[in-house]
Amino acid sequence: MKIAIIGAGAIGLLFSYYLNQKHEVTLYTRTSDQAEMIQSRGIHLIDGGLSEVGKVTAKPIELWVGAEDLTIITVKQYQLQSILPQMSEYSEGKGTLLFLQNGMGHLKLLSDLKVENIYLGSVEHGAARLNGNTVSHNGHGVTRTSVFKGNKTLLENLVRTCPEGFQLTLEPDFQEILVKKLIVNAVINPLTAAFRVENGTLIRNPFFYQIVIQLFDEVAKVLHLKDKDDHFGNVVSVCEKTSTNRSSMLKDIEAGRETEVDSILGYLLEEAQNKQMTAPLIYNYYQLIKGIEYQKEGSV
């Protein structure tokens, strides 16, 4: 089928490279420079010792008019606001969108969207954008997807046709897959960014591990988690499997970029407020990451 991919960060490049093997992908980028670069040189995928190049059609985002069967939105959650009006305008009640953002803050935006089918996904790959047309595939995971509204026809098609080494799964409950990822992101991302350490250090350093437990407990309380032990086991397992990785939030902090803290801890703070709960650790790490971002802006 014809697939549009919005956003040429690590996830956008990764999905474009793989899905183009089975589908006709057009990658929409923020700048026309990047579109030209990808159009002329292809996407370079680095995977361990291997280096591959895949040809992909690329265009600047302004040219997206909903012409493809499925559009996959890979931009950060805080960038959604600026592209959703365009999605709405051209969809006019039709069309199919798959959102791959971290966190859960975007769900309330999607409810208002006049689109026929909306899918949600959670990406468990490790990937880093090395430059405008190069992505490093650091960890092979799966992409869990689910239906948010509408029918699942296109999603089933996508899951059935996923290329080798790039598995997609179709799950019954979108809340569940997003919550699972949210918890991992809420614990690992802020702590690694605050301590400036790799993921594995959170469980190897016995003092940092106490903070992992403390923050996880608070997140579990705010989310009214029933299967708490499973989720904690999942956090530890992600730390183990991605032991030498630097989390996306740590990488954002090191590069002086805006982080996704609003869609992760910011969302949990809102949840706590709605439920009239105090969440001192979540509040503390929200302010801490915001404070580091503020320092990087050179405002102090």
Next chain:
Amino acid sequence: MKIAIIGAGAIGLLFSYYLNQKHEVTLYTRTSDQAEMIQSRGIHLIDGGLSEVGKVTAKPIELWVGAEDLTIITVKQYQLQSILPQMSEYSEGKGTLLFLQNGMGHLKLLSDLKVENIYLGSVEHGAARLNGNTVSHNGHGVTRTSVFKGNKTLLENLVRTCPEGFQLTLEPDFQEILVKKLIVNAVINPLTAAFRVENGTLIRNPFFYQIVIQLFDEVAKVLHLKDKDDHFGNVVSVCEKTSTNRSSMLKDIEAGRETEVDSILGYLLEEAQNKQMTAPLIYNYYQLIKGIEYQKEGSV
């Protein structure tokens, strides 16, 4: 009078340099190398653009036998355990000691000490040891002292004879002066060390400032503070006055040295436990600083 000063860190060097102007000081050092260096070259004091040298008698700690009228103990709180037996052995119910440690964890050790007079003090000078016989006097404050047990004769003498630029005050309540310093240390030290910023950044960065408020509130709760606003004003005022200083805990962290977190946040955690209160922020920053120390040891 004859004064012994135990410990040749920043505070030990500073007190030796100034008090020797009016008294006969012997400075006791941990290593005989440092004693020889100070004995032969004197103490170099750097104060703004000025550089002065003061001759002081220096000996290794093993030679202390309580021969002086007053002994001032300037070592860190966590080093007290190793020297108190020596103090006890030679004092035999007589003698006069002045303790200048941060925190309040050492008070329970002092109650058991068989010494006639025990004084406590809180140093509000900014000072940094540059090498074994050089100290930089970065901020001129006062040293607040008070009687813990015994009579105040020698302390009054010391306060009356303090040299110019090095004021000592005699205060009625030792709890009050230690609590005031403890609060400042409990908020400014761990946060500057965790964020790796100068003292002033804590109040200039609006997000870090929220954490200052959050941690201070918890400290105030644990200590059952009555004059909360005054103490908060004092914390802010210290951040302003020492705006470009790096706190002692930050300097310890940067130099890979053990910090005083046990005598500061560790003490507050015990207090919280005794009062059956939860103190999530204090717990968090205690573990965080311990975790950074652990990383520096190269254990991970």
